[in-house]
Amino acid sequence: MTQTMTETPILECRGIAKSFDGFAAANAIDLTISEGEVVGIIGSNGAGKTTLLNIVSGHLKPSSGQVLFAGEDVTGVPSRKLARKGIARSFQVPQLFARSTALENMMLAVSLLARPHESILSRFDNDKLAKAAHEALAHYGIDEHTDAVVGELPQGVRKLLDIAMATAAQPRLVLLDEPTSGVSSEEKHDVMQRLADRFATSGTTVVFIEHDMEIVRRYASRVVALTDGTVIADGAPDVVFADETVAEVIVGEDVTTGGA
Amino acid sequence: MNLAQIILIDGIAYAGWLFLVAIGLTLVFGVLRLINIAHGGFYAIGAYVAAYAIGASVDAGFSTGVQLLLAFGGAVLVGGLLGLVLERTVLVRLYDHPEVLVLFATYALFLMLEDITKLVFGGASLYAFQPRNAFGMVDLGPLAYPVYDVLTVAIAVIVALGTWFVLNRTRTGKCVIAVVHDREMSASMGVNVAAIMTGTFVVGTMLGAFAGAVTAPKIAVNPGIGVEVIVLAFAVIVIGGLGSIGGAVVGALVVGLARALATHLFPDLAVFAVYAVMALVLAIRPYGLFARPIARKI
Amino acid sequence: MKNRLIDPTILAVAAGAIALSFAYPAMPGWVTFLLQIAIAASLPALGCMILLRAGLLSFGQGFFYFVGAYALALLYQHFGITDAFLGIVVGAVVSAVFAGLLGFFIARYRGIFFAMLTLAITMVAYGIAVKMDLFGRSDGLNVGRLTYLGFSPSREQSGFALFLLCVWIWAVFGVLTHLYLRSRFGKLISAIEDNETRIEYLGWSVKKAVHINYMVAAVLGSAGGALVAASAHYADPSLSYWTTSGEFVFIVLISGQANVLSPLFGSVFLELMRTYATAYFPDEWQLILGGVMLVIILFLPSGLGHLFVLGRRVLLNRQSPSQTGPRS
Numbered sequence: 001m002t003q004t005m006t007e008t009p010i011l012e013c014r015g016i017a018k019s020f021d022g023f024a025a026a027n028a029i030d031l032t033i034s035e036g037e038v039v040g041i042i043g044s045n046g047a048g049k050t051t052l053l054n055i056v057s058g059h060l061k062p063s064s065g066q067v068l069f070a071g072e073d074v075t076g077v078p079s080r081k082l083a084r085k086g087i088a089r090s091f092q093v094p095q096l097f098a099r100s101t102a103l104e105n106m107m108l109a110v111s112l113l114a115r116p117h118e119s120i121l122s123r124f125d126n127d128k129l130a131k132a133a134h135e136a137l138a139h140y141g142i143d144e145h146t147d148a149v150v151g152e153l154p155q156g157v158r159k160l161l162d163i164a165m166a167t168a169a170q171p172r173l174v175l176l177d178e179p180t181s182g183v184s185s186e187e188k189h190d191v192m193q194r195l196a197d198r199f200a201t202s203g204t205t206v207v208f209i210e211h212d213m214e215i216v217r218r219y220a221s222r223v224v225a226l227t228d229g230t231v232i233a234d235g236a237p238d239v240v241f242a243d244e245t246v247a248e249v250i251v252g253e254d255v256t257t258g259g260a
Numbered sequence: 261m262n263l264a265q266i267i268l269i270d271g272i273a274y275a276g277w278l279f280l281v282a283i284g285l286t287l288v289f290g291v292l293r294l295i296n297i298a299h300g301g302f303y304a305i306g307a308y309v310a311a312y313a314i315g316a317s318v319d320a321g322f323s324t325g326v327q328l329l330l331a332f333g334g335a336v337l338v339g340g341l342l343g344l345v346l347e348r349t350v351l352v353r354l355y356d357h358p359e360v361l362v363l364f365a366t367y368a369l370f371l372m373l374e375d376i377t378k379l380v381f382g383g384a385s386l387y388a389f390q391p392r393n394a395f396g397m398v399d400l401g402p403l404a405y406p407v408y409d410v411l412t413v414a415i416a417v418i419v420a421l422g423t424w425f426v427l428n429r430t431r432t433g434k435c436v437i438a439v440v441h442d443r444e445m446s447a448s449m450g451v452n453v454a455a456i457m458t459g460t461f462v463v464g465t466m467l468g469a470f471a472g473a474v475t476a477p478k479i480a481v482n483p484g485i486g487v488e489v490i491v492l493a494f495a496v497i498v499i500g501g502l503g504s505i506g507g508a509v510v511g512a513l514v515v516g517l518a519r520a521l522a523t524h525l526f527p528d529l530a531v532f533a534v535y536a537v538m539a540l541v542l543a544i545r546p547y548g549l550f551a552r553p554i555a556r557k558i
Numbered sequence: 559m560k561n562r563l564i565d566p567t568i569l570a571v572a573a574g575a576i577a578l579s580f581a582y583p584a585m586p587g588w589v590t591f592l593l594q595i596a597i598a599a600s601l602p603a604l605g606c607m608i609l610l611r612a613g614l615l616s617f618g619q620g621f622f623y624f625v626g627a628y629a630l631a632l633l634y635q636h637f638g639i640t641d642a643f644l645g646i647v648v649g650a651v652v653s654a655v656f657a658g659l660l661g662f663f664i665a666r667y668r669g670i671f672f673a674m675l676t677l678a679i680t681m682v683a684y685g686i687a688v689k690m691d692l693f694g695r696s697d698g699l700n701v702g703r704l705t706y707l708g709f710s711p712s713r714e715q716s717g718f719a720l721f722l723l724c725v726w727i728w729a730v731f732g733v734l735t736h737l738y739l740r741s742r743f744g745k746l747i748s749a750i751e752d753n754e755t756r757i758e759y760l761g762w763s764v765k766k767a768v769h770i771n772y773m774v775a776a777v778l779g780s781a782g783g784a785l786v787a788a789s790a791h792y793a794d795p796s797l798s799y800w801t802t803s804g805e806f807v808f809i810v811l812i813s814g815q816a817n818v819l820s821p822l823f824g825s826v827f828l829e830l831m832r833t834y835a836t837a838y839f840p841d842e843w844q845l846i847l848g849g850v851m852l853v854i855i856l857f858l859p860s861g862l863g864h865l866f867v868l869g870r871r872v873l874l875n876r877q878s879p880s881q882t883g884p885r886s
Contacts (some may be wrong), residue, residue, distance in 0.1 A: 084761045089759060108760070124744065124745045294670075365852060368852045371847060371851075498674075531685050
């Protein structure tokens with residue numbers, strides 16, 4: 001995808017701040033992301049990464065600041081509306097319908113998200129939806145699990161299902177909250193590779209929170225480091241990882257050689 | 261004495277009664293996460309036992325003090341025993357069921373208790389005015405108020421202070437608070453959660469029966485008195501926040517004053533007053549004034 | 559769950575309605591009366607069922623039962639309007655309006671809160687109604703013979719006409735509710751109890767969905783109310799008393815939530831139970847009712863309907879879980 005200087009960035013955060021009862025979870029965050037970028041967000045626990053995602057995806061209203069999506073001010077717009085505008089979000093703890101099977105989960109996602117032009121009162125078409133759901137699951141490589149009840153699936157599959165459901169309607173911006181956390185080390189690269197393939201072909205912008213620096217290094221074209229609710233570094237992975245402030249603050253992670 | 265003072269006195273008197281009625285309900289919710297609809301049934305049973313005890317004591321020629329002792333003691337005893345039986349046989353099997361199902365089970369228990377009360381005590385109204393009359397009246401300014409009603413407020417204050425003391429200054433009380441905050445964590449720290457739950461439920465039913473006993477000398481005791489109490493008690497504790505003792509005090513005061521205001525100024529709306537206040541509070545604070553914030557899930 | 563060419567539930571409802579219509583002359587008066595009352599009560603119970611799909615227990619369907627019944631009764635007494643269908647429509651509209659207004663407040667809540675607030679609403683309504691002459695105080699209002707879009711049945715015909723009214727109003731609402739539950743919105747409702755956050759992130763407001771669901775349940779309640787007022791020939795405030803609402807929940811508990819036909823079976827069972835209990839144990843009705851409720855909750859949480867579902871599974875030899883997945 002070619003980009004010109006005058007193209008509107010897909011996401012702009014201007015001075016995002018969020019306080020909970022005096023605790024500043026986010027503190028004047030400025031961030032501009034262009035369409036097609038793959039941005040990794042790093043920072044120690046409590047740095048404000050998930051809060052930022054919560055704000056951008058409409059789950060929380062910022063105490064101050066603005067969020068612009070493709071030039072449109074979406075500050076404070078609730079998540080259900082942002083989902084329809086093309087912002088998808090996955091969760092640290094996969095948000096699934098635990099009592100249903102993977103296929104049923106995906107069918108519901110397709111039914112609710114991907115077909116807004118049909119009336120919500122129209123029949124829940126099992127055949128059509130099962131077909132579409134199968135396809136979606138296959139794209140993420142988890143279609144062998146269609147009949148398993150979600151509560152019994154391994155974490156890696158649950159994470160992928162979570163992402164598959166969120167992306168049922170070809171979003172423009174995908175926010176992934178620790179896509180590989182809780183996933184076994186063998187599965188981690190599998191998961192990330194699938195996601196990379198999936199999103200690269202569609203040119204979707206990806207912002208992902210990650211603790212595993214090797215993953216960040218391998219898959220992100222840009223890294224943003226957060227600490228205490230502010231951005232302390234923002235640029236190409238090599239540049240950010242070489243930054244001493246980043247190494248100092250992101251405790252326990254050896255950023256120069258990779259690995260958590 | 262002006263109208264404002266009269267409303268204040270009436271409001272506080274009513275608040276005292278409301279607190280006694282509601283405290284058991286909110287305690288049980290705090291620990292068991294359950295609104296015990298059968299609480300109304302225990303209230304009625306307490307009133308009946310008290311009325312019966314007073315009647316029998318009067319016939320036996322006992323003094324007022326003894327009458328009340330037997331009435332209150334009897335009610336608390338019966339309420340406690342019955343509560344113990346119900347918790348051990350029915351409720352304990354339901355703790356891992358969905359909360360609405362357990363709520364409905366307490367409703368089923370209430371229906372049963374109402375019929376049992378009718379079968380044991382008969383359907384006619386019982387009267388036990390003797391202790392209240394015996395205490396006579398006291399002059400609050402130009403207003404003559406029944407001493408017994410003033411005593412009710414005093415009893416409510418004692419119960420409130422007693423509850424606060426037990427919860428905050430005794431070891432058992434602190435275990436209860438721990439269970440309220442986090443059942444699993446408390447269990448892993450050696451707290452006997454099952455005993456605390458049973459114990460709290462029994463205390464709750466005893467308090468419900470006690471409230472009925474205290475009320476008995478003021479009313480015509482009949483099988484229907486339990487129903488009004490449940491919705492009223494819920495409205496009171498929800499205003500302060502379910503499970504909060506301080507909230508129950510505040511809720512009782514707010515509702516008591518609101519109702520006194522309504523009774524004196526807009527008598528036709530007195531019935532509404534309680535629910536109007538509840539709706540108003542919930543509109544601003546959806547879970548009550550002192551409800552604890554819920555931790556972030558995602 | 560494959561799509562079926564002909565929906566078996568709709569077929570069953572239609573077949574049942576036709577069968578009942580033709581069976582009327584052969585049934586004794588007490589049977590048809592019991593059926594009418596059972597049909598009337600099954601509609602608000604159906605309302606409870608759709609609320610339970612979202613995990614919400616309502617102790618307040620009785621309020622809408624009351625509204626529907628009084629819409630008919632007040633039109634009859636104060637405006638001399640005897641048309642049954644108009645009565646049902648007016649009741650439905652008034653109920654929808656009430657539910658629309660109350661819903662803004664109540665749709666924020668779940669679980670115990672939701673249940674207790676619906677209880678408060680229905681008891682406040684009772685408290686007001688029982689003191690007002692407009693509602694006939696505790697005696698209620700009478701409802702005489704109804705007309706049907708201009709057709710005024712004779713004394714001999716009116717019993718049959720009333721029976722047909724009950725059966726076919728139930729059939730229509732049953733089918734509509736089935737289509738509602740079978741729709742994409744119905745699936746959304748079924749997922750609410752499982753994960754609200756996920757639904758919001760799939761683009762839908764859970765609060766609005768609950769609000770709408772509450773209104774649909776209200777309309778069902780009021781339809782039942784109109785039928786009970788028509789059948790019993792009076793409406794009284796006890797319809798809004800909490801025990802009435804409790805009985806609707808009991809009906810759903812007993813019959814399970816398999817599909818829209820279930821509440822009818824539960825309702826018939828309740829009426830039979832009531833008939834025998836009031837004949838042999840008039841002073842112990844609540845004891846019996848409460849006892850049966852407890853037994854069901856303790857030992858059969860999915861209700862007797864669960865027994866039917868188990869039986870079906872054995873008969874049809876279904877193996878894989880996805881076949882018996884979310885309810886239709």
